[in-house]
Amino acid sequence: xxxxxxxxxxxTKFGELWEQSFRNLFVEAGKAAILDSGVEKIDSMYVGCMSxxxxxxxxxxxxxMADYLGVSPIPAVRVESACASGGVAFRQAFIEVASGMSDxxxxxxxxxxxxVDGAIATYALATAADAEYEGFxxxxxxxxxxxxxxxxxxxxxxxxxMLAHVSVKxxxxxxxxxxxxxxxxxxxxxxxxxxxxxxxxxxxxxxxxTDGAAAVIVTTVENAKKLGKPxxxxxxxxxxxxxxxxxxxxxxxTLNATKVAAEKxxxxxxxxxxxxxFAEVHDCFTIAELIVLESLGVYAPGKAGEAAMAGETxxxxxxxxxxxxxxxxxxxxxxxxxxxxxxxxxKQLRGEAENGRQLDNVKRGLAQNMxxxxxxxxxxxxxx
Amino acid sequence: xxxxxxxxxxxxQPQRYRMIANKDKKSGKxxxxxxxxxxxxxNAEFEDVQLSGAGKIASWTVIRVAPAPFTDLSPYALAIxxxxxxxxxxxxxxxxxxxxxxxxxxxxxxxxxxxxxxEASIIYYGYKAVIV
Numbered sequence: 076x077x078x079x080x081x082x083x084x085x086x087t088k089f090g091e092l093w094e095q096s097f098r099n100l101f102v103e104a105g106k107a108a109i110l111d112s113g114v115e116k117i118d119s120m121y122v123g124c125m126s127x128x129x130x131x132x133x134x135x136x137x138x139x140m141a142d143y144l145g146v147s148p149i150p151a152v153r154v155e156s157a158c159a160s161g162g163v164a165f166r167q168a169f170i171e172v173a174s175g176m177s178d179x180x181x182x183x184x185x186x187x188x189x190x191v192d193g194a195i196a197t198y199a200l201a202t203a204a205d206a207e208y209e210g211f212x213x214x215x216x217x218x219x220x221x222x223x224x225x226x227x228x229x230x231x232x233x234x235x236x237m238l239a240h241v242s243v244k245x246x247x248x249x250x251x252x253x254x255x256x257x258x259x260x261x262x263x264x265x266x267x268x269x270x271x272x273x274x275x276x277x278x279x280x281x282x283x284x285t286d287g288a289a290a291v292i293v294t295t296v297e298n299a300k301k302l303g304k305p306x307x308x309x310x311x312x313x314x315x316x317x318x319x320x321x322x323x324x325x326x327x328x329t330l331n332a333t334k335v336a337a338e339k340x341x342x343x344x345x346x347x348x349x350x351x352x353f354a355e356v357h358d359c360f361t362i363a364e365l366i367v368l369e370s371l372g373v374y375a376p377g378k379a380g381e382a383a384m385a386g387e388t389x390x391x392x393x394x395x396x397x398x399x400x401x402x403x404x405x406x407x408x409x410x411x412x413x414x415x416x417x418x419x420x421x422k423q424l425r426g427e428a429e430n431g432r433q434l435d436n437v438k439r440g441l442a443q444n445m446x447x448x449x450x451x452x453x454x455x456x457x458x459x
Numbered sequence: 460x461x462x463x464x465x466x467x468x469x470x471x472q473p474q475r476y477r478m479i480a481n482k483d484k485k486s487g488k489x490x491x492x493x494x495x496x497x498x499x500x501x502n503a504e505f506e507d508v509q510l511s512g513a514g515k516i517a518s519w520t521v522i523r524v525a526p527a528p529f530t531d532l533s534p535y536a537l538a539i540x541x542x543x544x545x546x547x548x549x550x551x552x553x554x555x556x557x558x559x560x561x562x563x564x565x566x567x568x569x570x571x572x573x574x575x576x577x578e579a580s581i582i583y584y585g586y587k588a589v590i591v
Contacts, residue, residue, distance in 0.1 A: 197526040208492060209549050213529040218537050221520035229562050274521045322539045322547035
């Protein structure tokens with residue numbers, strides 16, 4: 076396997092972008108990534124997207140995006156793994172460059188979610204659950220994570236206040252991110268008094284519905300050194316799966332796909348958690364950030380809530396999590412999220428994070444992205 | 460949503476109407492919906508089992524922001540039910556006070572209407588749980 080690096084990043088503003096079309100979002104991010112990298116051409120492209128068919132009635136988007144980015148006739152493929160689509164697109168680009176099949180690959184992600192009303196958006200997202208045995212019963216994603224939260228509360232005594240601290244911390248970070256959908260500070264009381272979506276999750280425990288795109292350019296470390304940008308090396312990549320239905324898991328309070336993906340990424344990188352300075356994780360709901368951190372081994376089962384309250388995961392804490400603002404504040408255009416996490420890792424490792432968000436002396440970061448109620452997950456470790 | 464043709468609906472009737480599960484003859488583990496293979500054995504042999512309908516609430520929530528086509532029903536209670544046979548099933552809890560649900564409550568499954576698709580002229584039936 077060849078040594079592989081990220082040399083270019085691009086991201087759009089995240090939000091309710093009524094004036095931006097699905098294709099233009101992707102092209103804006105892709106163009107920015109190509110220009111940032113300095114590469115003259117790309118050999119191949121992966122587009123992470125969960126549900127363009129349901130959100131905008133468009134499939135065959137590898138072709139569409141290659142056409143509008145002006146890179147036809149290169150190979151371009153859409154990859155889908157629900158909300159982990161971006162993470163999987165990045166992994167495919169990594170594999171293609173590492174294998175020697177291509178030298179420069181663009182990995183992008185995009186979702187245009189606000190062209191449909193809320194009930195249809197909720198339905199489209201719910202198709203990432205088991206359509207026949209969860210969706211048919213009226214399951215929603217807030218509902219699935221709410222049942223994980225309830226199980227975590229019953230077992231470990233986790234509280235709504237602990238969950239609220241995750242949201243407050245991520246909004247503190249997102250407040251400093253010029254690309255964030257909701258760059259506003261909030262308080263624990265605001266979260267606890269916000270409307271209930273699926274008990275015990277309030278609306279401010281949930282990531283929003285978002286339009287947006289992100290892209291990165293992946294090449295060999297050797298090639299990266301010629302381009303003049305700091306080469307951010309992809310030290311490890313892991314992906315794993317679990318049951319699609321939450322009810323089929325032996326334990327609702329842990330995420331085995333995340334655990335296994337992390338083990339694979341750490342083994343490839345020849346590192347342990349001690350080597351990692353910070354992480355971007357998939358906080359689609361506040362409870363998800365806690366369970367992900369426990370599944371990664373950052374905290375023992377049941378202990379991540381107390382750590383959040385103690386500020387350990389804040390930018391100034393012992394293990395900063397989601398300095399970008401996470402899905403909660405930055406926004407969650409589902410197919411783009413995995414790539415947006417990589418964009419933040421690269422910014423932090425280059426020392427380019429905006430508005431005082433930059434973490435001190437960070438050399439290695441971890442990105443964890445997951446689909447559905449955790450049925451698929453990717454973990455990547457990047458180092459400068 | 461795309462219009463559904465009826466084959467997709469009647470194909471699932473044994474599960475949705477009668478809660479037919481299957482059991483791996485070797486390990487005795489019950490699967491719902493029925494499976495064709497197990498993680499341990501691609502050639503596993505199964506026998507059909509009808510779930511008794513008895514279970515208890517393993518976890519639950521109240522859906523207050525519903526997806527199409529459930530918007531008229533909200534708020535509704537949704538739970539993961541641990542059945543007597545040991546397999547977990549996701550279902551709505553019908554006829555309950557959504558403010559008074561607790562983990563561990565005993566429930567039984569009943570045959571209920573799930574929703575109507577007016578465009579396709581299909582009325583969907585299946586199971587919901589009620590508190591015992």
